[in-house]
Amino acid sequence: MTVPEAAPPTSPRALAWRRRGAAFARGWREFARQRSGVIGLVLLAVIVLLALLAPVITDKDGLDVTRATGGPLDPPSGDFPLGTDRPGRSVLLLTLWSARISLSVGFTATLLSIAIGTTIGILAAHFGRWVSGVLMRVTDFFLVLPSLVLAIALSTVLARGIGTIILAIGLTSWPAAARLVRAQTLTIEARPYIERARALGGGHFHVISKHVLPALLPLVFVNTTLAVGSAIVAESTLSFLGLGDPDPMRPSWGSMLRSAWLDSAIIANAWWYLLPPGIAIGIVVLAFTMVGRALESVLNPRLREG
Template identity: 85%
Template sequence: MTSPRAASPRALAWRRRGDAFAAGWRQFARQRSGLFGLGLLLVIVALAVLAPVLTDREGLNVINATGGPLEAPSGEFPLGTDRQGRSVLLLTLWGARMSLTVGFVAALLSIGIGTIIGILAAHYGRWVSAGLMRITDFFLVLPSLVLAIALSTVLNPGIGTVILAIGITSWPPSARLVRAQTLTIEARPYIERSRALGGGHLHVITKHVLPAVLPLVFVNTTLAVGSAIVAESTLSFLGLGDPDPMRPSWGSMLRSAWLDSAVIAGAWWYLLPPGIAIAIVVLAFTMCGRALESVLNPRLREG
């Protein structure tokens, strides 16, 4: 019987990554709050993705509204209707698509910018670090919401403007966090050995620094999505979101409820669903992020 051929270094590396992922999942599964948050997110994302299958998008058009203004919840409209007679449940489901899309993309943009700046500042040091950190400090002292409002006002309104405004105003904390982690990693002996063996800047960053920083980046991204959803809701509530009524978000629903005097009219079903949805999603992302942080940080896990 012939002996099996020795596994290649790449196969061994992927096997180690698989073992590490399995161990991390076992640690995550012990965090009940993290599992609960993950379950909530899966349900909400599934409803958002399946919204075109479960509902008819044409119901968002005011012309096709079949209900009366501000009807209370009933069998036909489980969450009632808005001032134009549209189903609040339909608006909430389609608003989830917009809010989650903006949250994910804006968070990825923010974390991407922060990761690049943080790694470059820590790796090259000297004047590169000084220049990048002064830019970071400049953005840190500016109120991010005020800067996002200014950008949304200057640029053409739309989903792209909202994503850009949130992404380029919320990256400084990530940059400082990644820079500190990169400095810790580059002080380790294997980085010195890699440089001594002829490894260039690109090799050190992509093969050693970035893989070691990615867990922290992943946790930070999870927490940043919730913040991005809140920022999008704030901009939309202030009238700086997507003006297209066929692309509602939870923030634009809150603005419409306020403009339609839902509180004065006693139409609680118009105001509560988007507010509760925002709170649930942010809470779920926070629980997942904290659970991941405890998995990837041995000191928190021991505590």
């Protein structure tokens, strides 16, 4: 009689990944129960897909005012489903290509803002004492001043362009994330396993990278989702004020609204020129908010129970 061979022991890394996969599956099932979150995710997927496929389904040369084929402010028709602007370019084409710029700026500026806020919040909570005092006073200074005013000042001083807009938004919108991360880090570092890690000789880098940061990731992810909408609104505001990219081949939804205002679209009753970028901004911001709130309820047991 042969004795069956014992199964090889599972490595700790494999067990960790298995637990993460199970946690992700549970989170996804809970997220799928949030109807608003699913709707927002579908809207975002469609908008991002259209933005990515814009070079495939459209011709970028149509953004050039010297190659416009329509008349000035033509109403919607078969050739131009959303009409044309003053130079005769397709408003639908402008809206699709503007989505690429607005979404790119929103995502990049948010990542920069969250990275700065997370770093400052963790350092302030972990080291405490004078480090926390200095970092929190800097944070309070940025919180007191309106972020939009600071962004306008930076955009005015630096050269106009997409990079300037990203820096202006990212460098002025991090304080809220820093205070939130600091509060959560203080809660995490008060847990027994953090004390155990320090007693076993874990240094600052080990505690932050192996224990604090992984516990913060869900909060940071939710905060990132909610902050993208605000970054898109900030980009649209700066572009509407004339501080965006001056290149007409790289439009954004904010620059479309500025062009519609300068071309007196309201006076000319050219609603098709004004509404598409405004509706696009509203839909994207609403979708990000819906997804962020759904994720917040999934990751926060108290909200889920409520």
